[in-house]
Amino acid sequence: MSGVDDRKGIQAEFDGLLGRFRLKxxxxxxxxxxxALVGPxxxxxxxxxxxxxxxxxxxxxxVMDGEVWxxxxxxxxxxxxxxxxxxxxxxxxxHLSVRDNLLFGYRRAQGPKTMSLDEVVPLLGLEPLIGRSxxxxxxxxxxxxxxxxxxxxxxxxxxxxxxLSSLDAQSRAEILPFLEALxxxxxxxxxxxxxxxxxxxxxxxxxxxxxAGQIVGTLQPAxxxxxxxxxxxxxxxxARQALEAGIKPNPSAR
Amino acid sequence: MAxxxxxxxxxxxxxxxLLLVLATPLAWWLARQKVWWKEIIAAVVAxxxxxxxxxxxxxxxxxxxxxxxxxxxxxxxxxxxxxxTFPGLLIGxxxxxxxxxxxxxxxxxxxxxxxxxxxxxxLRATPLNAFFxxxxxxxxxxxxxAAVLVFAHTVGEFGVVLMIGGGIPGQTEVISVKLxxxxxxxxxxxxxRLAAGLxxxxxxxxxxxxLTERRARKTAP
Numbered sequence: 001m002s003g004v005d006d007r008k009g010i011q012a013e014f015d016g017l018l019g020r021f022r023l024k025x026x027x028x029x030x031x032x033x034x035x036a037l038v039g040p041x042x043x044x045x046x047x048x049x050x051x052x053x054x055x056x057x058x059x060x061x062x063v064m065d066g067e068v069w070x071x072x073x074x075x076x077x078x079x080x081x082x083x084x085x086x087x088x089x090x091x092x093x094x095h096l097s098v099r100d101n102l103l104f105g106y107r108r109a110q111g112p113k114t115m116s117l118d119e120v121v122p123l124l125g126l127e128p129l130i131g132r133s134x135x136x137x138x139x140x141x142x143x144x145x146x147x148x149x150x151x152x153x154x155x156x157x158x159x160x161x162x163x164l165s166s167l168d169a170q171s172r173a174e175i176l177p178f179l180e181a182l183x184x185x186x187x188x189x190x191x192x193x194x195x196x197x198x199x200x201x202x203x204x205x206x207x208x209x210x211x212a213g214q215i216v217g218t219l220q221p222a223x224x225x226x227x228x229x230x231x232x233x234x235x236x237x238x239a240r241q242a243l244e245a246g247i248k249p250n251p252s253a254r
Numbered sequence: 255m256a257x258x259x260x261x262x263x264x265x266x267x268x269x270x271x272l273l274l275v276l277a278t279p280l281a282w283w284l285a286r287q288k289v290w291w292k293e294i295i296a297a298v299v300a301x302x303x304x305x306x307x308x309x310x311x312x313x314x315x316x317x318x319x320x321x322x323x324x325x326x327x328x329x330x331x332x333x334x335x336x337x338x339t340f341p342g343l344l345i346g347x348x349x350x351x352x353x354x355x356x357x358x359x360x361x362x363x364x365x366x367x368x369x370x371x372x373x374x375x376x377l378r379a380t381p382l383n384a385f386f387x388x389x390x391x392x393x394x395x396x397x398x399x400a401a402v403l404v405f406a407h408t409v410g411e412f413g414v415v416l417m418i419g420g421g422i423p424g425q426t427e428v429i430s431v432k433l434x435x436x437x438x439x440x441x442x443x444x445x446x447r448l449a450a451g452l453x454x455x456x457x458x459x460x461x462x463x464x465l466t467e468r469r470a471r472k473t474a475p
Contacts, residue, residue, distance in 0.1 A: 053376060055372055055375070055376070077375070077381075078372075078375035078376060079374075079375045079376075079377075079378050079379055079380055079381070079384075080378075083376065084376065085373075085376040087369065087372075087373070091369050091370070091372075091373045093370055093373065093374075093388060093392075094392070095388075095391040095392055095394070104374070104377045104379070105376075105377030105378055108377060108378035108379055108383070109378055110378070149377065150376070150377075153376070153377050153378055
């Protein structure tokens with residue numbers, strides 16, 4: 001960190017074995033914005049996320065906004081950590097309705113509520129789903145509910161484990177704008193695991209690359225992409241204009 | 255006849271209620287533990303399925319008879335012997351039907367997987383709260399199956415209740431034992447009524463369970 005306030009954000013260090021896989025990382029996540037965690041499958045992205053959440057116990061240290069979650073023998077259990085987690089595959093509680101899923105964490109959250117149902121429902125376009133059971137929801141709808149549920153648990157850190165990877169291209173295209181809207185409104189740090197370059201380009205402020213259980217590169221803050229606020233059609237128009245102006249695509253710059 | 259039916263229903267109801275309470279933590283432990291030796295415990299729990307009821311009844315009789323180690327322990331509480339008593343019969347039924355309660359509940363917990371409990375934890379639910387608000391409702395079909403099987407199995411048991419109950423009218427005489435005594439004394443008319451009643455009862459119980467399961471499967475994912 002640049003020394004403005006060392007106590008803000010998340011410091012996470014782990015060095016431990018998961019079976020024969022060794023995760024050895026030291027990571028600082030800035031207090032705001034989306035940090036993408038990228039890398040090939042098997043790099044340890046999910047393991048790192050689970051270790052930060054406390055779902056997997058690895059030797060190490062986790063400090064969140066100056067609050068120690070793990071250090072030495074101290075280990076704050078998952079349910080006492082103010083975090084929200086969106087899992088890779090749909091993890092809605094099937095015995096509860098959409099509304100009760102959304103409110104599961106909200107009802108159990110301690111302290112003042114900064115996120116309310118009235119706020120989260122329109123943000124994620126959940127109005128038509130709120131009265132339904134969790135059966136017969138599409139993959140994209142389920143992940144939106146899961147995201148809303150995580151936000152309503154009043155997290156101070158949001159962990160997302162490839163939330164779009166189990167979705168087809170159409171559902172993914174449908175949910176991305178919601179994530180971008182969230183990105184603009186959310187004031188808590190987000191750690192976002194992904195192996196999709198487009199998602200990362202559209203959402204991430206910082207990028208951390210993991211390989212074989214180690215951090216091999218960090219990019220922060222990412223240079224703002226001048227194309228990211230544009231729609232695909234606008235980008236196509238720009239490309240056409242460039243071609244018409246005589247600019248040839250460079251095959252090595254892929 | 256009425257007191258025989260009453261004793262049977264009372265025994266089956268108490269056995270079912272107590273077993274659901276006792277089997278649930280055991281089933282949870284068996285479903286969640288990752289150590290290999292849990293299967294030793296699982297095998298011990300499952301023993302009553304394969305053991306002849308008379309073997310079980312014999313050991314239970316020794317355990318519940320006066321001056322057994324268990325009765326020595328209970329002596330300070332004024333209990334000398336539980337053989338040929340209703341509480342003794344209840345203990346026997348609980349042991350005898352234990353696998354029929356543990357196995358379906360364990361299956362229910364295992365079918366749920368780890369994820370719902372992890373989700374609950376990330377949503378601030380304490381482990382105990384998550385158990386009652388997530389695990390139990392998720393495994394509800396396992397509980398239903400366990401309750402029906404235990405009740406029906408207790409109504410149908412014969413060897414164990416004969417060994418440790420002795421068939422004392424009004425206390426430990428249940429339908430299956432009564433039926434045996436009726437046949438022995440050649441009272442076939444009475445025997446027919448009891449046998450047919452038990453047959454219809456068992457069929458209705460199983461049919462109800464299968465229909466409920468079918469409905470649950472339609473509404474659950």
